[in-house]
Amino acid sequence: MDLLRQSLGCLLIVALLSPTALSMQFELRSGQMKCISEDIHEKSISVGKYFIVNPNEDHPLPDSHKITAKMVSPKWNALHEAVKVEAGEFSFTAFETGDYFTCISAVDHKPQTTLTIDFVWTSGVHSAASKDWSKVPKRSQVKMMELSVKRLFDTVESIHDEMYYLRDREAEMQELNRSTNSKMAWFSFLSLGFCLSVAGLQFWHLKSFFEKKKLI
Numbered sequence: 001m002d003l004l005r006q007s008l009g010c011l012l013i014v015a016l017l018s019p020t021a022l023s024m025q026f027e028l029r030s031g032q033m034k035c036i037s038e039d040i041h042e043k044s045i046s047v048g049k050y051f052i053v054n055p056n057e058d059h060p061l062p063d064s065h066k067i068t069a070k071m072v073s074p075k076w077n078a079l080h081e082a083v084k085v086e087a088g089e090f091s092f093t094a095f096e097t098g099d100y101f102t103c104i105s106a107v108d109h110k111p112q113t114t115l116t117i118d119f120v121w122t123s124g125v126h127s128a129a130s131k132d133w134s135k136v137p138k139r140s141q142v143k144m145m146e147l148s149v150k151r152l153f154d155t156v157e158s159i160h161d162e163m164y165y166l167r168d169r170e171a172e173m174q175e176l177n178r179s180t181n182s183k184m185a186w187f188s189f190l191s192l193g194f195c196l197s198v199a200g201l202q203f204w205h206l207k208s209f210f211e212k213k214k215l216i
Contacts, residue, residue, distance in 0.1 A: 022121040025053070030064070030112040033105035038121060041097040041165040045158060046123035050104060051087030053116040061086055065115055066107040074098025094123075097165070124162055 028034060040046055052065050069088055071080040073096060080090035084107055094100070106115050 023119070025116060025118050028067070028104065028106040028115045028117055030106050030110075030115075031108040033103055034117075035101050035103040036119065036121070037099045037101050038123060039098070040094045040100050040123050041161065042094055043157075043161045044094045044123050045091070045154070046094060046100070046121070047089075047091040048102070048119070048121035049087070049089040050102075050117060050119045053118055055116070062113075064107070064109040064113045067104055067115065067117065068107065069102065069104045071100065071102045073100055124158055 022036070022038060024036075026034060038046075050067075050069060052061060052067060054061055065086065066084040067086070068084060069080065069082045070078065071090055071092075072078055073094075075096070075098075079092050079100075080088075080102075082088040090102075102119075102121065104117060104119070106113075
């Protein structure tokens with residue numbers, strides 16, 4: 001029964017955690033650049049790929065259809081760079097938490113051409129599960145089991161890190177909410193005091209005016 005509960009708990013955690021997966025298609029004109037950012041936390045596995053969509057699959061891409069791609073960490077350390085290519089892939093394990101950037105630019109060409117770029121970027125549990133373990137040599141049935149265990153270990157470790165990351169983010173949001181509520185309370189008291197002061201001044205001014213006019 002305990003084993004069943006633990007299994008159900010693991011399945012529930014996997015269902016609740018939403019892995020980061022970014023897939024898009026966009027257009028770039030010659031000489032233009034587009035940057036995409038992704039908030040990734042430490043020790044998360046991240047993989048991605050990009051390529052120029054061929055408008056005419058029966059013919060190779062022309063020389064004007066080239067792109068330059070560069071990925072940097074939150075501290076602007078280069079993680080991936082490819083110059084004048086038609087496609088590329090990248091993979092890394094984040095060594096710090098923050099916004100990672102991938103910038104893709106179309107090579108300058110005259111006359112201008114428009115390129116369609118297909119871009120996929122996944123990180124967290126999804127990327128750990130989608131890691132291509134089939135490329136690792138399989139010597140025996142024991143080796144296959146070892147690969148399966150490694151894959152499960154990577155997934156569990158990623159889930160574990162994701163849970164701690166979400167807990168830290170939740171604590172930060174709670175602290176922000178408390179700080180905001182405190183500031184709003186002080187602002188409400190100050191507003192009330194200001195309104196009462198203005199009302200008192202208006203009452204005193206009207207009273208003085210009526211007294212001078214001998215109306216009261």
